[in-house]
Amino acid sequence: MMILIPENYIHKYATTFWSNTTLPEPVCGIYANKPGVYGRVSVMQGAVSYQAFSAADAPTPDSEMRIEAGAFLATAPSQWQRIAPLTEDTYFMIDFFADPEVKLQGFGLKKVLNAERGVE
Structure with a gap:
């Protein structure tokens, strides 16, 4: 199933x-995005x-997808997920989008996110 980020959501x-x-x-x-993110x-x-x-705590995934270089995948809010590198040369990142009115704070990975972009 393809996930679409709502058009009015902005890069946070x-x-x-x-x-x-x-x-x-x-x-x-296994982790989940915040609700609405x-x-x-x-x-x-x-x-x-x-x-x-x-x-x-699910023992096995409901679905699995391979994402190759040059491609991307949108992930749904509150979806439990895991991302794992499949090759020795893997290089990737994650962008987060939310409603423009929502102020995001304290995402669970705050130590590795870019603080310059407003994450505390």
Whole structure:
């Protein structure tokens, strides 16, 4: 199922670029975007696996997709998910979008997000 980010939503912030060696531990596990926040995984090099889960403690993913270099995937708000590099040269990032009226604060990965873009 293709996820579309609503047209009126704006770019709120982005992660740094991650590789196999710099991917933070929380992203390696199962996590969810905040309610009302869409993600967009962009792969610059290599490939990643995107897995969607029905719950944080689900033993297996409901779906899995391979995202190749040059492609991206939008992720739904509150969707339990996991992203894993599939190649040694993987290089990717995640952008986050929300309603213009929503002020985002304290995302769970705040230590690895770009603080210059307003994430505290």
